[in-house]
Amino acid sequence: xxxxxxxxxxxxxxxxxxxxxxxxxIAASDFTAPRxxxxxxxxxxxxxxxxxxxxxxxxxxxxxIIKFSLxxxxxxxxxxxxxxxxxxxxxxxPAAPGAGNSANQTNKAVIWDSIITSPSADHLSxxxxxxxxxxxxxxxxxxxxxxxxxxxxxxxxxxxxxTHPSGKIASTDDVTLRVHYNVQPWVGVLTWNQDSxxxxxxxxxxGVSAAFALPALKKKEGEKAR
Amino acid sequence: xxxxxxxxxxxxxQLLNFGLILSTAFMMWKGLSVFADSPSPxxxxxxxxxxxxxxxxDLLFLWNRNILSETDVGEVVxxxxxxxxxxxxxxxxxxxxxxxxxxxxxxxxxxxxxxxxLYARGQDYLxxxxxxxxxxxxxxxxxxxxxxxxxHPWLKTxxxxxxxxxxxxxxx
Numbered sequence: 001x002x003x004x005x006x007x008x009x010x011x012x013x014x015x016x017x018x019x020x021x022x023x024x025x026i027a028a029s030d031f032t033a034p035r036x037x038x039x040x041x042x043x044x045x046x047x048x049x050x051x052x053x054x055x056x057x058x059x060x061x062x063x064x065i066i067k068f069s070l071x072x073x074x075x076x077x078x079x080x081x082x083x084x085x086x087x088x089x090x091x092x093x094p095a096a097p098g099a100g101n102s103a104n105q106t107n108k109a110v111i112w113d114s115i116i117t118s119p120s121a122d123h124l125s126x127x128x129x130x131x132x133x134x135x136x137x138x139x140x141x142x143x144x145x146x147x148x149x150x151x152x153x154x155x156x157x158x159x160x161x162x163t164h165p166s167g168k169i170a171s172t173d174d175v176t177l178r179v180h181y182n183v184q185p186w187v188g189v190l191t192w193n194q195d196s197x198x199x200x201x202x203x204x205x206x207g208v209s210a211a212f213a214l215p216a217l218k219k220k221e222g223e224k225a226r
Numbered sequence: 227x228x229x230x231x232x233x234x235x236x237x238x239x240q241l242l243n244f245g246l247i248l249s250t251a252f253m254m255w256k257g258l259s260v261f262a263d264s265p266s267p268x269x270x271x272x273x274x275x276x277x278x279x280x281x282x283x284d285l286l287f288l289w290n291r292n293i294l295s296e297t298d299v300g301e302v303v304x305x306x307x308x309x310x311x312x313x314x315x316x317x318x319x320x321x322x323x324x325x326x327x328x329x330x331x332x333x334x335x336x337x338x339x340x341x342x343x344l345y346a347r348g349q350d351y352l353x354x355x356x357x358x359x360x361x362x363x364x365x366x367x368x369x370x371x372x373x374x375x376x377x378h379p380w381l382k383t384x385x386x387x388x389x390x391x392x393x394x395x396x397x398x
Contacts, residue, residue: 005392005395009392023365053342083279084278086300086317088300090299090300095323106321106323106324107321107322107323108299108321108322109299109319109320109321110299110319110320113319113335115278115279115335121278124277124278126277126278162320165322165350165351180299180300182300182302184279184364185364186366187364187366188363189362189363189364190302190361190362190364192300192301
């Protein structure tokens with residue numbers, strides 16, 4: 001009955017039980033922290049150019065380059081269980097009339113994203129030593145830094161130039177920009193921006209731009225010379 | 227010790243007990259699989275392409291039903307490349323169209339480029355059927371055991387041996 005094997009088993013069993021209960025409590029604590037995210041976004045400069053998907057490709061496609069201004073306050077999303085916040089901006093537009101079988105066929109593409117780590121996860125960031133040092137210094141002595149959730153971008157260049165599988169994107173109407181976020185916890189459920197209020201979590205205030213149209217194709221400088 | 231060997235009835239009971247433990251674990255896994263509609267409802271992260279969100283050895287829980295909404299841009303999905311049985315955990319960054327044949331493009335948060343290079347030859351986009359689930363919950367580090375086991379195969383033998391010994395030696 002009381003040999004060392006059963007003792008080891010009991011200790012290990014008790015350890016895992018306690019670890020999972022504590023983890024579950026931490027995960028549940030997310031729902032007790034109110035979330036009041038808000039964001040405003042508007043496109044500032046839009047152009048469409050011709051380009052190739054990669055260097056060796058002979059296919060020419062149209063690429064939309066959408067510069068935008070973003071003001072966002074995601075500070076309430078940073079709690080003790082927040083590992084990182086993934087903020088992303090999508091451009092969304094309906095399918096070209098006649099091209100799709102239904103009117104609500106939509107296209108969605110991320111044009112910009114950003115990983116905002118909590119100070120507790122700074123050491124995991126994929127950064128050079130200099131910028132990592134700067135990042136850690138910015139939150140020295142803090143375990144939670146809500147000020148990181150405040151974004152203010154002016155005329156920001158997109159990280160991704162977007163196109164459509166058909167290769168045509170110029171003169172598209174009804175394009176909107178939308179701000180999204182994804183909260184990555186240390187343990188528990190992953191959460192995204194909701195479309196409606198959920199308990200203490202409010203839906204994002206605003207976060208959508210007015211609809212705009214992409215301009216007609218603009219020739220690159222290099223192509224004019226040829 | 228080894229009293230089971232002298233008593234055949236007890237030996238048989240212990241063997242059954244061992245079988246019961248194995249089949250319970252198998253049933254739970256398969257039950258979870260049916261519940262989440264995914265061939266692999268729990269996966270272990272094997273690469274650092276989603277860092278800092280997911281490290282190697284972290285455990286991810288998948289959900290593969292589209293009850294409220296379709297798989298959308300921003301979701302972290304696990305997919306299998308056509309004809310390859312290596313599950314990859316990346317984020318959906320583009321979606322063209324709706325329904326089962328919507329074209330999806332994925333990218334790892336920690337990668338500079340999207341996954342076009344990872345897909346099969348001639349495959350430019352994923353479809354819904356390539357995806358075996360979206361990540362909805364996360365437990366850090368617990369899955370590291372399986373990475374250890376696959377990188378040091380002798381550990382498997384040792385573990386199985388210890389487990390077998392424990393069950394056989396256990397009285398009652």
